Amino acid sequence: MRRFFENLGNKIRTFMQGRYGVDELSYFLSTAGLILLLASCFIRPLAILYFPALAVLVWSWYRSFSKNIYKRQKERNKYLEIRRAIGKKVTLVRNMWRDRRTHRYYRCPNCRAFVRIPKPGKGRNIMITCHRCHHSFNRRT
Ligand SMILES: [Zn+2]
Incomplete structure (x- = not known):
């Protein structure tokens, strides 16, 4: 056997x-x-x-x-x-949900990276600088 x-x-x-x-x-x-x-x-x-x-x-x-x-x-x-x-995407969505009251996420128009900034007041123009490519862009909140 x-x-x-x-x-x-x-x-x-x-x-x-x-x-x-x-x-x-x-x-x-x-x-x-x-x-x-x-x-x-x-x-x-x-x-x-x-x-x-x-x-x-x-x-x-x-x-x-x-x-x-x-x-x-x-x-x-x-x-x-x-x-x-997929794992990165899941983490991002989870973080967005976790930070929904304190932060906002903007997408950099230059390199498509997400930029996370403390939630500003409504109806203001803010200047955002991308942490990855250092491109600056305007967003109205
Ligand atoms: Zn960028």
Whole structure:
């Protein structure tokens, strides 16, 4: 019995040699696929979520067994980039909500960065200087 499992382990190791394996994107895909699969049990008609769920799971496995490591790494980088961008956006919205009584956020017309300033009185013209590119702009509050 032990011999059997050792052989199986060796076979799996040999099979996975030169293959990409698991990364953050495959974790995300398999989790999303399982959630969709679970949700498909409750939503009619079944096929609406069932086949997309299977497709996502197959995609996740396909990536893990792929031998095109360069391409999979590029996908992973893209995924991490998107995840970071979403995380930044969530943080910004959370901060805007937290500061809603004390601060206002303005977007710099030059570099699109957000500038946070203490909430001024209504109906005044204020000069704002961007912290990132030092561009100054006028805003009416
Ligand atoms: Zn700027």
